[in-house]
Amino acid sequence: MPVPRLLVAVGTTLATALVLGPAAIGATSATGATGAAHAAVTGSDSGGDPYFPLDGNGGYQVEHYTIRDDYRPGSDRLTGSTVLEARATADLSAFHLDLALTADSVRVDGVAARFSKPNRHELRVVPATAVTAGDPFRVVVRYHGRPASVVAAGQSPFSWTRGEGVAVGQPQMGPWWFAANETPADKATYDIVLRVPRGQEALSNGELVSREPVGDWTRWTWRMSQPMATYLAFFAAGQFRVEQTTAAGRPVVYGVSEKLGGTARAEAMALMRRTPGVVSWLESEFGPYPFTSTGGVVVGAPLGYLLETQSRPVYPYIGGTTARNVSLVVHEQAHQWFGDDVAVTRWRDIWLNEGFATYAEWAWSEHLGSRTVSERLRLAYDGRPRNAPFWGLKVSDPGPARMFDDVIYQRGAMTLAALRQRVGDATFDAVARAWVTRNARGHGTDAEFRALAEELSGEELSAFFAEWLDDTDRPADTEENGLP
Numbered sequence: 001m002p003v004p005r006l007l008v009a010v011g012t013t014l015a016t017a018l019v020l021g022p023a024a025i026g027a028t029s030a031t032g033a034t035g036a037a038h039a040a041v042t043g044s045d046s047g048g049d050p051y052f053p054l055d056g057n058g059g060y061q062v063e064h065y066t067i068r069d070d071y072r073p074g075s076d077r078l079t080g081s082t083v084l085e086a087r088a089t090a091d092l093s094a095f096h097l098d099l100a101l102t103a104d105s106v107r108v109d110g111v112a113a114r115f116s117k118p119n120r121h122e123l124r125v126v127p128a129t130a131v132t133a134g135d136p137f138r139v140v141v142r143y144h145g146r147p148a149s150v151v152a153a154g155q156s157p158f159s160w161t162r163g164e165g166v167a168v169g170q171p172q173m174g175p176w177w178f179a180a181n182e183t184p185a186d187k188a189t190y191d192i193v194l195r196v197p198r199g200q201e202a203l204s205n206g207e208l209v210s211r212e213p214v215g216d217w218t219r220w221t222w223r224m225s226q227p228m229a230t231y232l233a234f235f236a237a238g239q240f241r242v243e244q245t246t247a248a249g250r251p252v253v254y255g256v257s258e259k260l261g262g263t264a265r266a267e268a269m270a271l272m273r274r275t276p277g278v279v280s281w282l283e284s285e286f287g288p289y290p291f292t293s294t295g296g297v298v299v300g301a302p303l304g305y306l307l308e309t310q311s312r313p314v315y316p317y318i319g320g321t322t323a324r325n326v327s328l329v330v331h332e333q334a335h336q337w338f339g340d341d342v343a344v345t346r347w348r349d350i351w352l353n354e355g356f357a358t359y360a361e362w363a364w365s366e367h368l369g370s371r372t373v374s375e376r377l378r379l380a381y382d383g384r385p386r387n388a389p390f391w392g393l394k395v396s397d398p399g400p401a402r403m404f405d406d407v408i409y410q411r412g413a414m415t416l417a418a419l420r421q422r423v424g425d426a427t428f429d430a431v432a433r434a435w436v437t438r439n440a441r442g443h444g445t446d447a448e449f450r451a452l453a454e455e456l457s458g459e460e461l462s463a464f465f466a467e468w469l470d471d472t473d474r475p476a477d478t479e480e481n482g483l484p
Ligand SMILES: [Zn+2]
Pocket: 001, 002, 331, 335, 353, 354, 357
């Protein structure tokens, strides 16, 4: 997610991320099965990330979501169901899901379950029979609501402008349109079936399996067959111009909102068409593209950010194929490797996502014969005096309110550029590629990245990484710190 300069004033709702309702603060829950070998427990209402304690839940992992939502872009009305195929990690007499909409019914393994909403964000489910640790179980949740009007855990990420609804947000989004285990630590595969009033479009992740009229509706069926974090699932529904093609043997889907005027629409589509070339270059840098389809969607809503939604990033209208805009496409596509295929487990590690995506922009500039990465590093360093506030944020633990601060992007990219300077181009390339290969379809942590860099370089790098990522002052201008 970069915040484009021209949109920076729009901001996000992150500043309120820690404002939890009183019910949430007072909630208590068991956290696991240890010490209670024969007693089923209530799964935690927290995924365990202190940045966003209500996101995610304990006691199970989801393996597959089947989302069936009917959405009316004219009135922001959503009615739907989610089937979660999950596996218990504890004996569960009760468990939580994240659902900000109004729940209508819950079934567990085909049997009606009791449920309640302890607060706007959480759905507590009590199955008729306890779920056994290690066993698969299936939950069907039905719900309805107006997603744009729902505020939960201080967040309201759904974007609606009359005639167009957009479910795009980071780090929260899933619970506003499906029943989710909203943590990047729990990835799953998805079938996403969206019905919109006949003649309208509903875009989402992965392959378009089918598009067919059903009564007064058009049903769009999408499939994401590679594991995906909930916040990277999206939909955009309304009037869109859709273009389908193939590139490098993969299906490509572009969507551009009809809310944009003719010239803007043409510019936006031209920018989207740069995607395959960018993906091809990224493959030459970081190895094979991790997913089986690609594309991009430009929405009509004035989003304050772009997002690397899996296989198909979502953009607000930012203009045509200027160098700056193509660089933003590079950023979002680089996230397909760094952030999507290799995801964080905890948000404190966000620099791994944004640092790599910003580094990729620098490498793209070098590829085009403009400034080299090494020159960018030197400029970024010299451009910020020792006493600049820029150096005061701890990149490896920025806190939830500042996890998308420009410092995370810039100092994150500087860290990688400095690492390349320190260990050499060949070793740096090996580290970046091994990072992707070893963690494909999964996760990687800051600590694991540092260990990998040490392993492949054969160098002791703890002081180097501490200078760049942990310290809250400017790294000394030395070769050890990778400064050219
Ligand atoms: Zn980003």
